[in-house]
Amino acid sequence: MYILVINAGSSSLKYQLFDMPSDKPLCTGLIERIGTNEALIRHKILTTEPGLTIERKGTIADHAEGLEQMLQLLSDTETGLIHSADDIQVVGHRVVHGGERFAKPTLITPSVKEAIKVLFPLAPLHNPINYQCIEIAEKTFPRAKQIAVFDTAFHQTLPAYAFRYAIPDTLYVHEGIRVYGFHGTSHKYVCGKAMTWLQKPDAKLISIHLGNGCSMTAVRAGQSIDTSMGFSPLAGLVMGTRSGDIDPAIIFHLISLGYSTDDVNTLLNKQSGMQGLTGLSDMRDIGKAVAAGNRSAELALEIYAYRIRKYIGAYAAVLNGLDALIFTAGVGENDSAMRERICSALDVLNIHLDSSKNSAHSSEIRDVSRDQATVKILVIPTNEELEIAVQSYELLHER
Structure with missing residues (x-):
């Protein structure tokens, strides 16, 4: 077919x-x-x-x-x-x-x-x-x-206490304001690969999709139970041009300074994140700036990694344990220095990265954790197109 x-x-x-x-x-x-x-x-x-x-x-x-x-x-x-x-x-x-x-x-x-x-x-x-x-x-x-x-389908397994916002009920019932989550096709694909690799269908996983857009998902037994993006792809991690999580009051303050709602929307979606912090949105360019001694670029990388570490801690608690971290997408798969930044100082969660394994390159699934680490750190190339093909094929064979 x-x-x-x-x-x-x-x-x-x-x-x-x-x-x-x-x-x-x-x-x-x-x-x-x-x-x-x-x-x-x-x-x-x-x-x-x-x-x-x-x-x-x-x-x-x-x-x-x-x-x-x-x-x-x-x-x-x-x-x-x-x-x-x-x-x-x-x-x-x-x-x-x-x-x-x-x-x-x-x-x-x-x-x-x-x-x-x-x-x-x-x-x-x-x-x-x-x-x-x-x-x-x-x-x-x-x-x-x-x-x-x-993209949102994988996150339809989120429990109500994870997808509801603490705003008037009518805004959910009539306006559909809730957490939807995104990058679901990618998260589903890499988590399926991880469960097979681990030989553990009930695995507790944190999937970290890092590209120009970034998101994380807590997955138990193949089901999404929490995710960092929300009503829109703006929430959660620091991204190439998106702010990720901010205090909502900042929006009101910006409007009081004369920004229109369109101005704020453009600012948070297209002029923030790494672009706002450094003037650059591509992590490769930011890495070059750090190597040249740019302190703003160094701080931006720390902010980026710190936000991810906070979510790792939160999702390990939500899962009540952890079998593996998964890094995927352009930055997650290819930026070994960023993986090292993220995985530093996570000893309390038994997350220990092996630097020599981490610096090696491969197009296959690989484990870059230390040999005795109880939590695996997996680098898994995503393939949204293959996942779409598989789901399409399975749908037609169910009919």
């Missing part, structure tokens, strides 16, 4: 093609800078050794044109993997916000599309693009079943 997975961002589109039930992709692709004349497509064919990478640069006006070019690459007469769009049997879509309605992968129908539209205000940067890509894919791959996998 050919399953094409589409993971769309506001100006980017990641995709992978699978011949399920094999979990090895036939190809992967990334389209960046959509909407500009400097767009880049990087299409990797993985069916041959050592593989073939095709790059194209130029203008891609919108996601529709991006999907059209993706189809051209997939069906190319010389290097293509399919003959036509009709060969694609399933298109799996990452949809960021599913509200309380969607707790599992869902076959897309007109009513499901309308529900995704209703949730636009809760994820204004993501759900409209996800919806647009669904509509484009329906036209591009007319014979394929379209399936939505929601």
